[in-house]
Amino acid sequence: MRTKTVTTYLSKAYRRFALHILDIPSRLLALLLIVLFLTIPGILPSSKIMSYLLSVLITASVMAIFASSWDLLVGRCGQISLGHAIFYGLGAYTTALLFKHYGLPPWVGIPISVLIAAAISLPIGFPALRVKGPYLALVSLAFPLIATSIVFATKGITGGENGLPISVAGRFFQLTNIHNLRIAEYYLTFFLLLVSAIIIHKIANSDTGVVFVSILDDEMASKACGINVTRYKLMAFAISAVFASLAGGVNVHLLLSASHSDFSLTLSFFAVIMTVLGGMGTIYGAIVGAYIIYFLDMYFLRMVVEIPDVWHILIFIVPVIILVIKWPRGVARFVTDKLEDLSEERPLEERGKWIWKKYRRKKKSANED
Amino acid sequence: MFEQLLILGAVASAVYALLSLGFTLSFGIARIVNMAHGSFFMLGAYLYYAYGPRGFGKLDVFSSLILAAITVAITGAIFYRSAIHSVMGDDIALIVVTIGGALVFQQAMTIIFGVGHVTINPLWEGAIHIFNVAVTYSKIFALIISLSLFACVSIFVSKTKMGKAMRALSQDRQAAMLMGINTETLAMLTVAIAGAIAAVAGILITASTSQMADPFIWLYPLTISFAVVILGGLGSIKGTLVGALTLGFTETAVVLYFPEGGFLKTGVALAVMVAVLLVRPKGLFGKRIELEE
Numbered sequence: 151m152r153t154k155t156v157t158t159y160l161s162k163a164y165r166r167f168a169l170h171i172l173d174i175p176s177r178l179l180a181l182l183l184i185v186l187f188l189t190i191p192g193i194l195p196s197s198k199i200m201s202y203l204l205s206v207l208i209t210a211s212v213m214a215i216f217a218s219s220w221d222l223l224v225g226r227c228g229q230i231s232l233g234h235a236i237f238y239g240l241g242a243y244t245t246a247l248l249f250k251h252y253g254l255p256p257w258v259g260i261p262i263s264v265l266i267a268a269a270i271s272l273p274i275g276f277p278a279l280r281v282k283g284p285y286l287a288l289v290s291l292a293f294p295l296i297a298t299s300i301v302f303a304t305k306g307i308t309g310g311e312n313g314l315p316i317s318v319a320g321r322f323f324q325l326t327n328i329h330n331l332r333i334a335e336y337y338l339t340f341f342l343l344l345v346s347a348i349i350i351h352k353i354a355n356s357d358t359g360v361v362f363v364s365i366l367d368d369e370m371a372s373k374a375c376g377i378n379v380t381r382y383k384l385m386a387f388a389i390s391a392v393f394a395s396l397a398g399g400v401n402v403h404l405l406l407s408a409s410h411s412d413f414s415l416t417l418s419f420f421a422v423i424m425t426v427l428g429g430m431g432t433i434y435g436a437i438v439g440a441y442i443i444y445f446l447d448m449y450f451l452r453m454v455v456e457i458p459d460v461w462h463i464l465i466f467i468v469p470v471i472i473l474v475i476k477w478p479r480g481v482a483r484f485v486t487d488k489l490e491d492l493s494e495e496r497p498l499e500e501r502g503k504w505i506w507k508k509y510r511r512k513k514k515s516a517n518e519d
Numbered sequence: 520m521f522e523q524l525l526i527l528g529a530v531a532s533a534v535y536a537l538l539s540l541g542f543t544l545s546f547g548i549a550r551i552v553n554m555a556h557g558s559f560f561m562l563g564a565y566l567y568y569a570y571g572p573r574g575f576g577k578l579d580v581f582s583s584l585i586l587a588a589i590t591v592a593i594t595g596a597i598f599y600r601s602a603i604h605s606v607m608g609d610d611i612a613l614i615v616v617t618i619g620g621a622l623v624f625q626q627a628m629t630i631i632f633g634v635g636h637v638t639i640n641p642l643w644e645g646a647i648h649i650f651n652v653a654v655t656y657s658k659i660f661a662l663i664i665s666l667s668l669f670a671c672v673s674i675f676v677s678k679t680k681m682g683k684a685m686r687a688l689s690q691d692r693q694a695a696m697l698m699g700i701n702t703e704t705l706a707m708l709t710v711a712i713a714g715a716i717a718a719v720a721g722i723l724i725t726a727s728t729s730q731m732a733d734p735f736i737w738l739y740p741l742t743i744s745f746a747v748v749i750l751g752g753l754g755s756i757k758g759t760l761v762g763a764l765t766l767g768f769t770e771t772a773v774v775l776y777f778p779e780g781g782f783l784k785t786g787v788a789l790a791v792m793v794a795v796l797l798v799r800p801k802g803l804f805g806k807r808i809e810l811e812e
Contacts, residue, residue, distance in 0.1 A: 224611065230610060230611060230614065232614065276797065277793060277796060277797065280796065280797060280800040281796065281800050283610050284546075284552040284610050284613075284614070285749065285753075287552065287610070287614055288552070288745040288749055289749065289792075289793065289796060291742060291745065292742070292746065292789040292790075292792060292793055293793075295742055295785055295786065295789055296785075296786040296789050296790055296793075297786075298785075298786070299782050299783050299784070299785045299786030299787075300783075300786055302779075302782035302783075303779040303782040303783045303786070304779075305779075310782075415738055419618050419622070422614070422615055422618065423615065423618070423619070426611075426612075426615045430611065460626060460629045460630050460634070461626070461630070463622050463623075463625075463626045464623060464626045464627070464630075467619045467622050467623055467626075468619075468623065470615070470619055471602060471615075471616055471619040471620070471623075474606065474612050474615050474616055474619070475602065475605045475606055475612075475616065478609070478612055
């Protein structure tokens, strides 16, 4: 009897899996990519350049978390923020300070700094209640600049322009072999990226996410429908701040320092560029964009083709500009759209069935006809 | 100390007013959030260097100033035609395209002139003492040019036919189009004029302060100009002047009276901007910031 319940449970699980993943080509592709990324450290030989490639992928994962948090705030809720690095920098500096002064391990320090950043995100989100659109974009630019000037002015605490280095004990893993360390960090960041992406995606597609989109589409209409716009806008800021500061905090324990460049506008602009390259409003687009840009910039153009660094930004900015003008939906959406077109149009009730069952049913219905 | 505040604050406010005047024109009137506005500032300084005695052109100071302004105006018009024009109406796409443009300009200058800074010629050598405060002639010159250009542009916008058309454009794009105004050309001209003003501001500021230009000096003027414009109120030239005065004097006061003031000045100025905005979302003199569609 017991085996029977187990098999029914397994078949149910398989059906859910097939319904939600196997039957949707884009999700199948995502699954294959995840499997590929999980096996990358196993495939790559242990050499210096491969350790470097791993560190590029680690950075790309961290930036992907950052960019997807931006996408939730801007692509879904329409609160254009060009100063998103404020949350990243807040996460970075609080984590570094907590480690330095209280010796908190990353597993404790990062959650605390994430909570602090979420609390600070509320006053930062406050202007969003008064101004909107391009005005909000320009006002939000101010916050990281204010933070940078505070960092420079309080040299005693934050280290000013020298940044805030932390000791080697701040690493996530105490491994001596650099390649093994990179592999461990790679899996950690990739796991964090997966978890955050799933959470952000779930939020974006939950009831709350629908409210966010309604605010993006028409704020007045949402207000008229009885939605507490204030609450949801601040909620979007807080959720977004949580993931952005997570990225900042993780980065501190990877690079072993926090610096004023964590607040820089370039970082905020890169979140914009990565997200737009991948496709705004889709959370996965930001991740794809981050991987494309970091792989191109730090690995392909630097190590493979060996183009001088000054040309890199030109090489990927010009295509992004053309892409935004000609095809604003982004790379990731392009791929998923094509995949959905390619897949045969299957009726909804057919989805997720056992494949053999489907054929049997087809046969049956053909016989009945 | 107080005399210093008065004089240096006045100079800073005047150049900030000139700097943000271009941003007022493109943001307030043509409704273009031009993130590449700071790049025009940077391009102006670089072209002034390139045309000037130390650069390739070997021209004198004033012809290189005028030529630089004209070149930047043309660049602005081309930039409008090739990039901004196609994404008008979509806020996020516009911001992305103009940020991209700014980065392209920055990298182009890095490739042409190198990563380090170039030395900008002062407009006028020497200094004068007013109330025991040493003021360089360059600063006085910057003050005079700024104020006269500011006056010219405000007269241009309020009195001439084209200025009238610009104000019509800022009020209602479609109605302006129906009244026979060529809105596309007008918007392009606005961006070009804004670019030329930003270039002049860039030359005046770099020549009268640090006398250096590097490819990354576009961010700071951009933040100053948006802060001034938002503080003063959108599309209001009087507001721009008041915003520039507020910001210029605040910054100078912070530098003079606070320890570490040189670092804090931007932070305090922007904090003032945010604080004013929370009390008055329209800015000090803003008439119609669109809170709703």
